[in-house]
Amino acid sequence: MGELVEIVDSLENKVSKLLHKMELLHQANAKLKEELDLVKEENKLKQDAVLEWEEKYNSLKMANTMLGSNTSKTEAKLKINTLIRELDVCIAKLAD
DSSP, X not given: OHHHHHHHHHHHHHHHHHHHHHHHHHHHHHHHHHHHXXXXXXXXXXXXXXXXXXXXHHHHHHHHHHTTOGGGHHHHHHXXXXXXXXXXXXXXXXXX
């Protein structure tokens, strides 16, 4: 009977240790999820900043071409033609 008590005590200790480890893992998992959320948010902010800088770069590039830069006059003409077409479509919609 004493041997059975020792086995039960041993099992209780092992279960207790496993439950403790499980709780620690749950806490670590929660912490990692929080860190992941923070990193995702930072990544989104940086992607938004990159998009904003790309738009500014494209605007500056277009302004440069419209100011008479010889490097991309063709690109400027195409952009102007596209803008004119878009304006024509808008005017046509307003006229309806």
